[in-house]
Amino acid sequence: MADQAKVVLPDDPAPESTPPIHGQQPLHAGMHWRFRNFAPPLLFIFFLALGFIFVPWSHSVEPVPLAHSTVTITTTVTSPFTTQTPEPPSSAAMATEQTFIAIKPDGVQRGLVGPIVSRFENRGFKLVAIKLVTPGKEHLEKHYDDLKDKKFFPGLINYMLSGPICAMVWEGKDAVKTGRTILGATNPLASAPGTIRGDFAIDVGRNVCHGSDSVENAKKEIALWFKEGELVSWQSSQAAWIYE
Numbered sequence: 001m002a003d004q005a006k007v008v009l010p011d012d013p014a015p016e017s018t019p020p021i022h023g024q025q026p027l028h029a030g031m032h033w034r035f036r037n038f039a040p041p042l043l044f045i046f047f048l049a050l051g052f053i054f055v056p057w058s059h060s061v062e063p064v065p066l067a068h069s070t071v072t073i074t075t076t077v078t079s080p081f082t083t084q085t086p087e088p089p090s091s092a093a094m095a096t097e098q099t100f101i102a103i104k105p106d107g108v109q110r111g112l113v114g115p116i117v118s119r120f121e122n123r124g125f126k127l128v129a130i131k132l133v134t135p136g137k138e139h140l141e142k143h144y145d146d147l148k149d150k151k152f153f154p155g156l157i158n159y160m161l162s163g164p165i166c167a168m169v170w171e172g173k174d175a176v177k178t179g180r181t182i183l184g185a186t187n188p189l190a191s192a193p194g195t196i197r198g199d200f201a202i203d204v205g206r207n208v209c210h211g212s213d214s215v216e217n218a219k220k221e222i223a224l225w226f227k228e229g230e231l232v233s234w235q236s237s238q239a240a241w242i243y244e
Contacts, residue, residue: 097172100167100169104207104209108164142224176214183196
């Protein structure tokens, strides 16, 4: 019985390996040969398909032209910081008058012309005439005619003759009264700080400047110190921001 050959029934599983018949290649060798023959064509077809997928369509598809049209978009932006220039004030609102202001020789010598001019400009008055002059004795005596009976009159005239004088005409609302306030009291020691004399003078005989004390005297002094046509009439761009 030991030598009896084993019978393989159909239901039995096939042996793990069957030795090839002499002269015949195994099945897997034939499959390997077929794959090597068909692999290059298959790879070519695969990459060709990828090329068709990823080629940009813009090269082959012509864009459809749109009808020519113009679209206008208007945008309105409102800024919260937008300001409007106010209307120029009327002549009645400004109640304009003119005053004569002179910087005396001590004020000119001390270089106070600029600071004094700035005081009037900063307040809002308009400069309509200015010049540096050296008037004669007769001119000064006429200017101080109301003081000719005073003991200090000769000394006053000599003092005014000692150097150049800066003569000015300022224009604005209540220019005469406000101009006197800007100058301060005749005696600098009685002038309040912040006024021209209160800030720049000590002695009454060197009180830096002169200002008309009334509208009538302002007209006389302007006519004495300035010729016709020397006053300039002009509109200040700041008037609308100074007067209502």
